[in-house]
Amino acid sequence: MNPTELFECVTSLSCIVTQTSTGLIVGALLFLVATGLTLIFGVLGVINFAHGSLYMLGAYLGLTGYRMTGSFLLATLIAGAGVGLFALLFERFFMRRVYNADVLMQLLVCYAFILILDDAVKLIWGAEFQSMGMPDAFQAPPLFVGGGIIPLFYLVLIAAAAVIALVLWYVLTKTRTGKIVRAAAHNPTMTSALGLNTNLIYAGVFACGGVLAGMAGALAAPVRSMSPGMGFSILIESFIVTVIGGMGSVSGALVGALLIGLVRSFGSIGFPSFVEGIMFLAMALILVLKPSGLMGREPRV
Amino acid sequence: MNRSTTFAKEILWALLVLAALLAIPYLTASRVALDFVIRLAAFGIFATSLNILIGYGGLVSFGHAMFFGGGAYAFGLLMQKAGTSIPVAMLGAVLFCALLGLVIGAICVRLKEIYFSFLTLAFAMLLHSVILSWISLTGGDQGLMGGIPRPVFFGIDLSKTTTLYGFACVVGVLSLLLMRALLQSPFGYTLRMVRDNAERARFLGINVWRIKLYAFIIAAGFAGIAGSIMALFVSGAYPEFAYWTMSGEAIFMIMMGGLHVFIGPVIGAALLLLFNDMVTRFTELHGLALGVIVLIFALGFKRGISDFLVQFIRSLKKKRVTP
Numbered sequence: 001m002n003p004t005e006l007f008e009c010v011t012s013l014s015c016i017v018t019q020t021s022t023g024l025i026v027g028a029l030l031f032l033v034a035t036g037l038t039l040i041f042g043v044l045g046v047i048n049f050a051h052g053s054l055y056m057l058g059a060y061l062g063l064t065g066y067r068m069t070g071s072f073l074l075a076t077l078i079a080g081a082g083v084g085l086f087a088l089l090f091e092r093f094f095m096r097r098v099y100n101a102d103v104l105m106q107l108l109v110c111y112a113f114i115l116i117l118d119d120a121v122k123l124i125w126g127a128e129f130q131s132m133g134m135p136d137a138f139q140a141p142p143l144f145v146g147g148g149i150i151p152l153f154y155l156v157l158i159a160a161a162a163v164i165a166l167v168l169w170y171v172l173t174k175t176r177t178g179k180i181v182r183a184a185a186h187n188p189t190m191t192s193a194l195g196l197n198t199n200l201i202y203a204g205v206f207a208c209g210g211v212l213a214g215m216a217g218a219l220a221a222p223v224r225s226m227s228p229g230m231g232f233s234i235l236i237e238s239f240i241v242t243v244i245g246g247m248g249s250v251s252g253a254l255v256g257a258l259l260i261g262l263v264r265s266f267g268s269i270g271f272p273s274f275v276e277g278i279m280f281l282a283m284a285l286i287l288v289l290k291p292s293g294l295m296g297r298e299p300r301v
Numbered sequence: 302m303n304r305s306t307t308f309a310k311e312i313l314w315a316l317l318v319l320a321a322l323l324a325i326p327y328l329t330a331s332r333v334a335l336d337f338v339i340r341l342a343a344f345g346i347f348a349t350s351l352n353i354l355i356g357y358g359g360l361v362s363f364g365h366a367m368f369f370g371g372g373a374y375a376f377g378l379l380m381q382k383a384g385t386s387i388p389v390a391m392l393g394a395v396l397f398c399a400l401l402g403l404v405i406g407a408i409c410v411r412l413k414e415i416y417f418s419f420l421t422l423a424f425a426m427l428l429h430s431v432i433l434s435w436i437s438l439t440g441g442d443q444g445l446m447g448g449i450p451r452p453v454f455f456g457i458d459l460s461k462t463t464t465l466y467g468f469a470c471v472v473g474v475l476s477l478l479l480m481r482a483l484l485q486s487p488f489g490y491t492l493r494m495v496r497d498n499a500e501r502a503r504f505l506g507i508n509v510w511r512i513k514l515y516a517f518i519i520a521a522g523f524a525g526i527a528g529s530i531m532a533l534f535v536s537g538a539y540p541e542f543a544y545w546t547m548s549g550e551a552i553f554m555i556m557m558g559g560l561h562v563f564i565g566p567v568i569g570a571a572l573l574l575l576f577n578d579m580v581t582r583f584t585e586l587h588g589l590a591l592g593v594i595v596l597i598f599a600l601g602f603k604r605g606i607s608d609f610l611v612q613f614i615r616s617l618k619k620k621r622v623t624p
Contacts, residue, residue: 047415097600103361103415108556108599111549115592123586236426236545243419273441277430284423288408291416 006270017148019265025154025223027261028161032216033234034241034253035168036209042248043185043205046099049110050090052235053117054210058083058217059226060125063132065218072135072222076160079218080211087210091203099202118228127228132221157219164215165254172250181205185248240283246293255294308485315478322470326463335466336534337578341571342473343530348554348566349480350523355552356560357484358516359496360410363418363548364425367405368398368521370543371428372528377445377538378438386454387533395525402521403514410513422545429543444539449532459533469530476526481563483519492516557598559605568607 009015037051048054058079065075090113098105138153172178184191184201192198224230241260245252260279267275286293325334347369354360375397379390409420432439440446451459459465483489491512495502499509532538541547550573551566558569580590602609 094596094600101603103418104355104552104556105599105603107552108595111553112592112595112599115588115595119586119589119592123589239419239422243423247415271434273434273436274430277427277434280423280426280430284408284420284427287412287416287420287423291412 003270006266009266009269012147014147014149015269017145017150019269020262021148021150021154023262023265024258025157025261026264027258028158029216029220030234030237030241030260031254031257032161032164032212032219034238034245034257035165035250036212037238038242038245038248038250038253039205040209041242042250043181044099044202046095046106047103047110048095048206048209049107049235050113050117050231051209051213051238052231052233053114054083054087054213054231055217055220055234056121056226056228056231057086057117058214059221059224059230060121060130060217061214062218062221063125063130063226066132066135066221072137075221076215076218080215083214083217084207084211087213088203088207090210091206095206096199096202114231118231121228125226125228129225129227131225134222138222153222157223160215160219164212168212168250237279240279242293243283244286244293246295249293249295252293252295308482311481312478315474319470319474322474323467326466332462335462337574339466339469339530339534340574341567342469343527343534344551344554344570344574345567346473346476346530347524347527348551348558348570349477349563350520350527351548351551352555352560352566353480353484353492353516353520353523355555356565357489357492357496358513360513360516361414361418361552362409362421362517362520363545363552364421364423365520365524365551366543366545366547367421367425367428368402368524369528369531369547369551370432370538370540371401372398372525373532373538373542374432374439374445374528375525376529377449377532380449381445381447384450386452387459388454391526391529394529395522398525398528399518399522402518406514406517406521410510410517422548425543425545425548429540429545432540432543439538439540442540445532445537448536451533451536465533469534472526472530476523477564477567480519480523484563488512488515553595555605557595557605559607559609559611562605562607562611565605565607569605572606 009019033051033055036054037048040046040048040051061082062075062079065078066072069075069078094109094113095106098109134153138156140152142149142151143155144150170178172181180191180196181201181204184196184198188198191201237260241253241256243256244259245254245256259282263278263282264275267278271278322338325338347365350368351362351365354362354365372394376390376394379385379393380387383390385393405421405424409417409424412420433442435441451465453459457464457468459468484492491502491507494505495507495509495512502512503509528538528542531542554569554573555566556569557572558567559565576591576594577587580587584590598605604612
């Protein structure tokens with residue numbers, strides 16, 4: 001514990017800038033993963049405990065894509081498409097069978113996939129830590145703002161997440177597809193009675209969650225080292241984010257992700273070993289005081 | 302047949318099993334077998350205590366490991382720092398876990414379904430973080446170092462492996478019997494009613510919140526016994542005991558063994574422990590093999606092994622009655 005260092009940091013502009021930029025990229029990545037999780041919960045009513053593994057798969061696919069094509073943009077798209085396809089198959093052949101079973105069965109199926117995917121990654125890419133390295137396109141000197149350091153790639157990452165968030169917001173609120181998805185979330189029986197194919201909607205939402213997690217993984221690849229099992233920690237953090245923001249709420253996921261990102265980057269200065277503790281404390285407080293989360297509607301009965 | 306004779310029969314069964322277990326050291330000198338049974342005692346109690354919540358109470362806790370870890374640390378610290386005797390330390394660990402269960406349960410059981418699950422997870426991870434960062438007391442991520450002493454009590458010397466084995470067997474069987482008695486008592490049946498229809502129970506004048514809280518405290522206390530046995534066995538306590546993977550493992554044992562038969566979680570614990578020992582010996586790809594087996598259970602049997610067998614036997618009997 002070192003509160004004095006935290007105090008020194010928040011009183012110096014350079015430290016604030018550096019830590020805020022770190023917090024924002026953590027938040028941006030978390031947002032992409034947690035949005036998929038919260039969308040799937042909101043529409044399908046199930047929790048995809050294997051969501052962290054989709055992120056891991058995205059990171060490794062991004063790595064291979066980058067090594068093959070040499071283009072980071074292409075690698076990110078490959079990762080998104082690949083993981084989206086995987087999520088589609090996962091939903092169609094495994095998750096769909098346990099929608100009506102209790103939450104423990106869903107947990108079990110996802111747990112099985114966490115184990116299988118971790119070992120599959122170990123088989124294909126090896127058990128040791130890997131890193132992509134900074135793509136050539138972003139190898140530029142970092143920006144200095146008020147004495148703080150912001151690597152160029154951080155800005156790219158934040159911008160990419162923002163664009164994805166905007167597209168998602170537009171699709172969900174302004175288009176017919178978005179209306180159908182929201183209708184299915186609100187009342188699946190009625191939606192289905194109106195002649196809309198809810199199975200297709202579910203598959204689409206699941207795949208969309210997969211695309212987001214896959215792209216998040218690829219975007220994280222240049223700044224994070226990869227190892228099998230890297231999905232665990234992001235899964236837990238995404239849970240915290242979804243609970244804080246409100247389960248099923250996309251805007252809540254944004255607020256929650258940024259909050260957790262900043263708590264992590266500033267907390268790691270003051271009390272590195274208790275950062276996780278603070279996040280879980282926040283999660284517990286929200287659940288006790290307002291179980292529906294900061295931005296969530298009242299829980300469905 | 303009335304309830305008391307049924308229970309007398311169960312006690313007889315338990316004593317038979319205990320006698321058989323205590324005979325093992327005379328038949329084989331293999332440490333592997335003894336170690337296996339000691340671990341089974343710890344995990345069997347742990348999984349069964351969680352099943353009080355999941356199977357009988359319908360309360361899916363994702364954070365039960367906090368009481369396993371809490372019990373292990375409480376036991377270890379009482380032995381190391383306070384120098385108490387083993388039974389006193391175990392009792393202390395149980396009391397500590399029950400108190401922790403009272404405080405956390407009082408907050409958690411208000412919430413429903415997945416919100417309850419997430420809140421228990423949050424508290425368990427909070428305890429894990431406290432264990433990691435309170436280094437002066439717990440040793441941080443290194444765990445409780447220096448070993449746990451095993452002083453002689455009532456002429457019982459647990460530093461001998463066979464004695465430790467016998468002790469674990471006796472504690473294991475007694476704990477299971479006690480839990481069985483509690484679940485067959487009026488309290489146990491009230492808990493089942495709350496699980497099946499809380500509204501109805503409330504109309505019958507039952508304080509649902511209190512029943513759930515009692516179940517939470519009882520489950521916490523027994524998990525404390527499990528943690529103490531584990532700490533005694535490995536002569537230490539580690540943060541992993543309170544980590545969420547430990548809760549996940551217990552859930553997995555319950556699901557594998559079956560949650561509607563009392564002894565199911567113990568069977569599941571035995572299966573998982575056996576499986577872990579076997580697979581790690583043959584292949585590096587432990588997760589892949591385990592994952593496939595989990596999928597077979599979840600999508601093939603759709604229930605635990607004991608539930609599957611019970612239903613299978615029932616369907617056979619039905620066929621015999623109505624040909």
